[in-house]
Amino acid sequence: MDGDDLKRVAYYPGCALEGTGHAYNRSTKEVGKALGLDLVELENWNCCGAMEVKNVDPQVQTYLSARNLAIAEDMGFDKVMAPCNGCYHNLKKAEYDLAHNPHAAEVNDRISKKAGHATYQPGGVETIHALDWIKRAVGEDVLREKARGKLKGLKIANYYGCMYTRPRHIFPEKDKGPGSESTLKPHFMDDILAAAGAENVDFPLKTACCGGAHSLSDSDISTKLVLNILQTAEACGAEVIATECPTCHTGLEMHQVRAEKVLGRKTNVKILYFTQLLGMALGLSASKVGVQENLSDPSDLLRAKGLG
């Protein structure tokens, strides 16, 4: 078990968690506190480039992540935790590209030198997701003990989105058999919430795309994709869709409103970050995990379930 060296990790919140994903940032930190885990924010981090910079130049995107990894290493960490799928994916991809693509490594070196900092060498820092962090640092047994079935009776569809599992080659630790995460049927969020007592519904669209990259630039397609996810979750009997990415979360919330306003299709499923659900299972109040910032107001449901 690597639980102990995950008790204190570098933390890369990223831009979204300082904006629309504020509630994810807040609930992640609160959950960490409640579980006795220490997050040390990367000093003076920069944006990872999200889904956009790679379309201007992929090597620049690699550099942006490499700079953040260099900071983590400089601060003496060998693990950095990124709760946002976009950040997580980009740090992972940079790690892969620096090790496998000489051109990416050369550009990283060149820009790092000009910018005046040490060039990050692959292998120095392992990037983990908030799901890895909780599952590996705490584990289901402890969660079960602490949550005492608090999410009992809550029907959840776990939604992981695209960037947590695709493309698989940038996640060498996944698909390694029992105990490891699967890129086809991810289950870490299911495991964590089940340990807190939730009833996970059998949801076929765990890794479907919400159209997040074109949430604004091609809203009609995004609305269709999101509506499909929301309606499928409802058809599977879910009361809540649990998310682990600020872009997915905002996309689902935003296009839930848009589907109602533009297509006249109303859905009632609530959208919550898994850290919000876990936080409430650990006894934190709804306001502490930022539920009031969610667009799909879940307060009636939470009250009915005795949460928050």
Next chain:
Amino acid sequence: MPIHEKSLIRPENLVTHDQLVIDGVDVSGHWSTFITSRTITDYNEALQDEIAALPGGEYIHRCWQCGSCTNACTVNAIEPDFNPRYWIYLIRQGLEEELLRDKDILWQCVSCNKCTYACPRDVVPEGVMKATAHWLELKGHTPKSPSTHFDEGFTESILATGKIEEGRVLRTFFKRTGQPLNQPWLVALVTGLVRRFPIFYLARMGFSAVFRPRTRGWSRTGAAIQDYVNERQAEQRAALGLDVKGGH
């Protein structure tokens, strides 16, 4: 049943006669439909190399047309004309005119990476889609897509400050694409948020409008990245036979 899979042929290439006699034989009825013959003379033999010169297109030559990309594609499921396998085929054959028929939808790839996951040849079809959409714009076949406007505004923000502030990226995007900010669903979204938690949101909006988030000491880094981007874009324009200095 003379023509199987008629649905795969474009209507304008099918000719149907009510009454038809050929060499004295009456072929009216089932045998009266023909496909007009086409002779293709305008191959662009450089097409694959041009796409490969743009970021994301590097591995297009590996494709062996299995169709896993289209089969896995998120957009294809809602928009059947969005067909990465077919576009890769056209590019590799140099069939530029055929490719241009789909120029207005090609930018719609949502980068879900399902194709890249499914591809047995590591073509990175997602990258090829981006490279092709970029090619269409560079060659002047299409105006900049909303997606390109978004990418550019986003990247400019990072080059300037090291970070993005969502409100600013959003305003830049709406301005550049000429969209109004008062669309009913956007208004419903913002009022929904503000009504539930007014002080927090108003304070945050005010704060981020005044204090732009930034990475300290970024100017040197931003300049180093900009130098590299300028150099790469000049190389790309040269590979496409375009004036190196011309604006995108």
